[in-house]
Amino acid sequence: MVRISIPTLPLTPPLPPSALTKLPLKEAAAYLNTFLVKGKGKTVILSGAGVSVDSGIRAYRGKEGHYSNPNYKPILYHELVEETPRGEMFRKRYWAxxxxxxPPVRDARPNPTHVYVAALQLLxxxxxxxxxxxxxxxxxxxxLLLESIPRNGGRRPHTVPPIVELHGTLAKVHCLHAKHEQPRDEYQAQLAKMNPVWEEMALEAERTGVRPRTNPDGDVELSGVDFSSFTVPPCTICEGEGRKExxxxPNVVFFGETLNPKVKDESLDLIANASQLLVLGTSLATYSAYRLVKQAVEEEKPVLMITTGPTRADKLDKVDKMDKxxxxxxxxxxxxxxxxxxxxEVEAIRRCLDMGIVTPPPEVEGPRAEG
Ligand SMILES: [Zn+2]
Known part of the structure; x- marks a missing residue:
């Protein structure tokens, strides 16, 4: 990436961590500026569910690290992949x-915080x-941000490195047999075609706006529904090759599943090559994320967390935390x-600052959730 200059603001003196949370917003922003300038363009951001709450995406865990919906039992990896009639039932339940x-996750719009994070990347x-x-x-x-930068001779002036999605993405699915990847929208269309009754239910939800309670993995809560009639389409590539896998x-890490080794290595390498770490909107409840903070601390790299509520890193005394x-x-x-x-870039960001959309979650229960 070609960078000519990194935008800056005047620097502020260092502060004890206990005072960070009490800072008025303007001073907090000045503190963040000093942190980013010291990072010399090698700050890595680690984000979590707290960033997506404003897009109507529910976090798994509430303030105390419990599930925000106590009745929700996520499907476990070993259940989903079991090659037995029982596994078959789990898959029917999951995919139904x-x-x-x-659809609500597919249609979710980035909220202001997503836009601000993209701005830090782009700058x-x-x-x-x-x-x-x-x-x-x-x-x-x-x-959204990249598209708002005028093209220069047909080429966009800047590229931004790919985002490392530690727990995968709902935008793709793959088969376990050969890891054939397919866009989720395509698989969703196959699901609809093979399950017309369920498709009717989905269309009804779109029409009425009354959607079932959605969890962040795109799973919904349904009671009194028989999943056994649901047909799970096979991998089309495997099917074309004569197998019935x-x-x-989905390309997401399930509970009880290990991280994709490539993604795990990428994330650890990014921390190893970073000058410092900025943690946003997460309680670091998952070990895969907490490990990255621990690694940064062990490598004596500054860590600044901006998030609300308790986090797993609160006991690490080298971590600066702003509870905001x-x-x-x-x-x-x-x-x-x-x-x-x-x-x-600055012009593009100025144009985009108000483009984030705040969408309340379908049902509000208890305190704001942070993941
Ligand atoms: Zn396949």
């Missing part, structure tokens, strides 16, 4: 619920992003930045 639960302040979210909203926000799963909504601090910072800087 996921078929109905996917070269923190080009690399690792997310625990599987909702595809960071990539959508990044496209039934085990197709990440979007509020980022907005205050970017408002100041676009006032004092110019250039095509």
């Amino acid at each position: 619920r996921s078929f109905l639960g996917y 070269g302040l923190a080009p690399n992003l690792i997310t625990q979210n599987v909702d595809n909203l960071h990539p959508k926000a990044r496209s 039934r085990v197709v799963k 909504r990440a979007g509020d601090v980022l907005r205050a910072y970017l408002d100041e930045l676009v006032k004092t800087n110019t250039g095509p």
